[in-house]
Amino acid sequence: VKGYGLGEAGEGKNVTHQQKKLNEQELREFRSRFGIPISDEDVGRAPFYKPASDSPEMQYLRSRREELGGFLPHRADPGVTLPAPPSKLFEEFERGSGDRDVATTMVMVRILGKLLKDEELGPRVVPIIPDEARTFGMDALFRQVGIYSHVGQKYEPVDKETLLFYNEEKKGQILEEGITEAGAMSSFLAAGTSYSTHGLPMIPFYFYYSMFGFQRIGDLIWAAGDMRARGFLVGGTAGRTTLAGEGLQHQDGHSHVLALPYPTVHAYDPAYAYEVSVIVKEGMRRMFQKGEDVIFYLTVGNELYKMPEKPAEDVDEGIIKGLYRYRGSGILDKAGDKKVHLWGSGAILNKAIEAQALLENEFDIAADVWSVTSYKELWRDATGVERRNLLNPKAEPVLPYVARQLAGDPRLVVAASDYSKVLPSSLAKWLPEGLVPLGTDGFGRSEGRAALRDFFEVDAPHIAAGAIGGLARKGVLDRQEAAEMIGRLDIDVDRLDPLTL
Numbered sequence: 001v002k003g004y005g006l007g008e009a010g011e012g013k014n015v016t017h018q019q020k021k022l023n024e025q026e027l028r029e030f031r032s033r034f035g036i037p038i039s040d041e042d043v044g045r046a047p048f049y050k051p052a053s054d055s056p057e058m059q060y061l062r063s064r065r066e067e068l069g070g071f072l073p074h075r076a077d078p079g080v081t082l083p084a085p086p087s088k089l090f091e092e093f094e095r096g097s098g099d100r101d102v103a104t105t106m107v108m109v110r111i112l113g114k115l116l117k118d119e120e121l122g123p124r125v126v127p128i129i130p131d132e133a134r135t136f137g138m139d140a141l142f143r144q145v146g147i148y149s150h151v152g153q154k155y156e157p158v159d160k161e162t163l164l165f166y167n168e169e170k171k172g173q174i175l176e177e178g179i180t181e182a183g184a185m186s187s188f189l190a191a192g193t194s195y196s197t198h199g200l201p202m203i204p205f206y207f208y209y210s211m212f213g214f215q216r217i218g219d220l221i222w223a224a225g226d227m228r229a230r231g232f233l234v235g236g237t238a239g240r241t242t243l244a245g246e247g248l249q250h251q252d253g254h255s256h257v258l259a260l261p262y263p264t265v266h267a268y269d270p271a272y273a274y275e276v277s278v279i280v281k282e283g284m285r286r287m288f289q290k291g292e293d294v295i296f297y298l299t300v301g302n303e304l305y306k307m308p309e310k311p312a313e314d315v316d317e318g319i320i321k322g323l324y325r326y327r328g329s330g331i332l333d334k335a336g337d338k339k340v341h342l343w344g345s346g347a348i349l350n351k352a353i354e355a356q357a358l359l360e361n362e363f364d365i366a367a368d369v370w371s372v373t374s375y376k377e378l379w380r381d382a383t384g385v386e387r388r389n390l391l392n393p394k395a396e397p398v399l400p401y402v403a404r405q406l407a408g409d410p411r412l413v414v415a416a417s418d419y420s421k422v423l424p425s426s427l428a429k430w431l432p433e434g435l436v437p438l439g440t441d442g443f444g445r446s447e448g449r450a451a452l453r454d455f456f457e458v459d460a461p462h463i464a465a466g467a468i469g470g471l472a473r474k475g476v477l478d479r480q481e482a483a484e485m486i487g488r489l490d491i492d493v494d495r496l497d498p499l500t501l
Helices: 024-033 056-067 087-094 104-117 140-144 181-192 214-226 273-289 316-321 348-363 375-391 401-407 449-455 460-473 479-487
Strands: 125-129 203-209 231-236 265-268 295-299 323-327 339-344 366-372 412-416 435-438
Touching: 087 104, 087 273, 104 125, 104 140, 104 203, 104 231, 104 273, 125 181, 181 203, 181 214, 181 231, 203 273, 214 295, 231 273, 265 273, 265 375, 273 295, 273 316, 316 323, 316 375, 323 348, 323 401, 339 348, 339 460, 348 366, 348 412, 348 460, 375 401, 412 460, 435 460, 449 460, 460 479
Parallel strands: 125 203, 203 231, 231 295, 265 295, 339 366, 339 412, 412 435
Antiparallel strands: 323 366
């Protein structure tokens, strides 16, 4: 009963949080009811009372604390590290996919399968899936490592005649929890803190529909950070437009925004196989070699496209820090002031590449294409640098990473992703030449990818229109000329804002 023992001051009235004080008469009644040895003269002062050391109450409390491991909570981190994955494990992802179309979800599952086969790391890997193993193409792992069941398989699966049948084993390694993201995240908590609880570092990979992560079980992800859990969260079928035809249910356009406040979460939206592999390697290094208490969140999609070869120049730092130049312009010499930077993330990077061709071939506007793998990492770095500059006014101000990347080539930035516009907008103050944010604000729609990207205005024509309109706003293009250019892109400029629909 709420307010138990408060008597007329609040017992049974559900006022526990509102009742701040008791008057002297109420204090006396409380003292008498629970037999607390405080005199009438002293009770008005509400003195602290501690039972005698040999009293039954204190003996009980001490015995319980001993059973629970002591009087203060403590964490034991024996500092056990794991070896780095062999470099050859990632070589195929750096070579690209050739003529074969591949989805980043397939790349992530392939990396997981190879890690599971590694003699040293394989036994430490914990694949966790709430329900969607086949959706993510993980059914090949059923035969490879099996699904854990403490009683084994007590039934005959309906797919027993297929090669990749549903295979439960007592020694199975996959935790397939059923339709319960909370249960699956609880398994992540257990595996992610095993390095401390049991002195046994485990490597959890929790795969789920990205819409059902921060939006649905964000409090448990927060708890994971607070508990210093380590592991990978993989938001599959990610993006507002990348999963075609699923409407409101699955089209995630905001998990990267929701990930911003989580202190230990490093959030990435990779476009290509080599980006995924670099990010996974870095996560493994930081968590299981350096022993950092961090969580890596990766969004991966099911859209099939060709994975390019890793660029010859060193792009690893840019991938980890959140931004690198993917493709330079081919018409810089003749473009004059008509120059922009196009930023793309995830599958929308391909749309930025298409927009580059449109701008350069149709309008003589030079465009460099950049891959933004992590807005959060860029924002985290920029706010950290700004804080250091503010607290050290005598020192020469330092530029954040995003500003250093563009310092030698300042241009208008047009940033397109499959997520809300507020994500790139978080960096606007560090982009002095201006920012045109393009994103997928609004509810999802059940449509194909092309129609969805047109609707949310993140396809190649809209990215090109953003560049043209932004240059007109800066006075680089004549406004009438810019309007005619946008007219050639076959865009309905009078239609309603998708955010309002």
